[in-house]
Amino acid sequence: MRILIVGGGGREHTIAWKLAQSPLVDKLYCAPGNGGIAQVAECVPITATDIDGIVDFASKNNIDLTFVAPDDPLVMGMVDALEAKGLKAFGPNKDAAIIEGSKVFSKELMKKYGIPTAEYEVFTSSADALAYIEDKPCPIVIKAEGLALGKGVIIAQTKDEARDAIREMMDNAMFGDAGKRIVIEEYLTGPEISVLAFTDGKTIKPMVSAQDHKRAYDGDKGLNTGGMGTFSPSRIYTPELAETCMNEVFLPTMEAMNKEGRTFKGVLYFGLMLTQNGIRVIEYNCRFGDPETQVVLPRLKTDLAEIILAIVEERLDEIEIEWYDNAAVCVVMASGGYPLKYEKGYPIEGLDEACKADNITVFHAGTKKDGGKLVTAGGRVLGVTATAPDLDSAIRDAYAAVEKISFKDAHYRKDIGIK
Numbered sequence: 001m002r003i004l005i006v007g008g009g010g011r012e013h014t015i016a017w018k019l020a021q022s023p024l025v026d027k028l029y030c031a032p033g034n035g036g037i038a039q040v041a042e043c044v045p046i047t048a049t050d051i052d053g054i055v056d057f058a059s060k061n062n063i064d065l066t067f068v069a070p071d072d073p074l075v076m077g078m079v080d081a082l083e084a085k086g087l088k089a090f091g092p093n094k095d096a097a098i099i100e101g102s103k104v105f106s107k108e109l110m111k112k113y114g115i116p117t118a119e120y121e122v123f124t125s126s127a128d129a130l131a132y133i134e135d136k137p138c139p140i141v142i143k144a145e146g147l148a149l150g151k152g153v154i155i156a157q158t159k160d161e162a163r164d165a166i167r168e169m170m171d172n173a174m175f176g177d178a179g180k181r182i183v184i185e186e187y188l189t190g191p192e193i194s195v196l197a198f199t200d201g202k203t204i205k206p207m208v209s210a211q212d213h214k215r216a217y218d219g220d221k222g223l224n225t226g227g228m229g230t231f232s233p234s235r236i237y238t239p240e241l242a243e244t245c246m247n248e249v250f251l252p253t254m255e256a257m258n259k260e261g262r263t264f265k266g267v268l269y270f271g272l273m274l275t276q277n278g279i280r281v282i283e284y285n286c287r288f289g290d291p292e293t294q295v296v297l298p299r300l301k302t303d304l305a306e307i308i309l310a311i312v313e314e315r316l317d318e319i320e321i322e323w324y325d326n327a328a329v330c331v332v333m334a335s336g337g338y339p340l341k342y343e344k345g346y347p348i349e350g351l352d353e354a355c356k357a358d359n360i361t362v363f364h365a366g367t368k369k370d371g372g373k374l375v376t377a378g379g380r381v382l383g384v385t386a387t388a389p390d391l392d393s394a395i396r397d398a399y400a401a402v403e404k405i406s407f408k409d410a411h412y413r414k415d416i417g418i419k
Contacts, residue, residue: 001305004058005030005041006078007048007069010332010365010383011290015069015304016041017361018297022305031057035374036364049073051081058087065090067308071147074266074286075101090308092286096257096264100286103145103183110281113256115249117281120185126170129184133162139187144169146178151224151339153283155187190275192282193234194292197250197270198307200316201263204254206246208299208323209237210292216339218415225339226380229416231329231391232295236274245272245279253284265311294363294383295328329394329417330385331402332365336409338379346376346408354404359387359397362405376407391417 001024005012013036019025020040031054033043046053048070058066068078068091077094091097098105110117118141123129133140142165144152152175156162169179197206210232216222249270257264269285269292288296297304301322310319335342348367351374355362363385366378382405386398395417402412 001025001064002027002062003029003305004054004061004063004066005037005069006054006066006073008032008034008037009070009290009378010363010380011288011293012069013037013363013365014293014297014383015067015288017363018300018304019067022303024303024305024309029057029061029063034364034377035367035369036362038369049076051076051078054078055081055085055087058082059085064088065308065312067091069287071097071100071285071287075147088312090266090312092264092266093262095262096266097286098262099257099264099268099284101147103143103283104181106284107183107185109253109256109260113252113259115252115256115281116279118185118188120183122181122183123170124181126166129166129170129182130163132184133159133166136184137187138162141185141187142166142169143183143185144175144179145181145183146175148175148178151175151226152178153224188273188275188280188282190273191234191236193237193272193274194230194289195237195245195250195270195272196289196292196296197268198311198316198321199254199264199266199268200311200314201254201258201265202314203316204250204268205316205319205321206242206250207296207321208232209234209242210289210295211235212289212292213413213416216413218413223339225334227289227291227332228334228413229329229331230291230295231327231394231417232292232299233327233391235391241274241279245270248279249281265314290365291330291332291380291383294330294385298328298361298385298387299324299326324387326387326389327391327394328385328387329391329398330363330383331398331412331416332380333382333384333402333405333407333410333412334380335366335376335378336411338411342379343409344375344377345370348374348376348381348405348407350405354384354401357397357401360401361385362401381407381410
């Protein structure tokens, strides 16, 4: 098979790395790719949201399957555009990708079908939103409705913070059109768990669990980011909890989307919280999470290409998906200043030394080649991933590898996996 992967971050590097191991794959392309992806796939200079450019490339280069990895092109309808030309694509259609594209849609879906989530209200006017929070306790959660690079959620600790968040989103367009409508919901407490699931709309098969670290600094301090690191498995996701989630969340969500005429085919991400009142859905994503992919796919024993073909052809029930009985930890090395202002173009040193150990893989998120040298090219730069028999060993090995890598103003959390 000739496969085109759409995207250029750490998630896409991990997908490319995994697909490159498949005997079913003859040639890999990635658009636009990055400095690390170039080691396993041919990178083509097409942006991930250029639907016409992707369709044209897939048509002219005899691409057997296009793997649309990021949220933006999925929500924009890239899969629909490819299929309209008779091209095979992996990922949900636009009608199904709305489960991530609109937080209002996803909250109303959960309410309608009895899927457990936080209490909430939706607002189109900042005045109404400001009035609503006056008699609500803090902390309180303010969410932009649309896509905001994983940063559109603000947990306001005080009324002033909540007021500022509402005004910034709705009046000052902090997240552009994504903040025209907002969701305000109750603040829940408890450990978070990420579970990704393969589904073809008829069968749903959860992957191994993971746990993300969203805040920029140790101890979950600082601003929300796209993710500063992750580990798998979650320390609290027991077989009993997995069964509860399957019966109360995973199957009901798949069935709800079918009843809405929005059959979901691809990878459905469940952001969960275990509260004192039971499991609650915090968010849905319509694709592989980033950086969760960097710890989940290294634990996948079954051929990923086989799985995605089975999903596209709606025969997921025929595939047995196996996982390694191990653990994985990913530490994100970011540019100083991320998630706000940061500089690019700094040389990256020590990658060869870090990857000498067989259990270390460094996934590139924001890198590029500049005159033969690898340099920083984004906020999140590298995802340093270790696999090991247990979590504590994986944590130790990941940080040992991180210490061998350097670039100017590199920033990373020191407490990944310790939750």
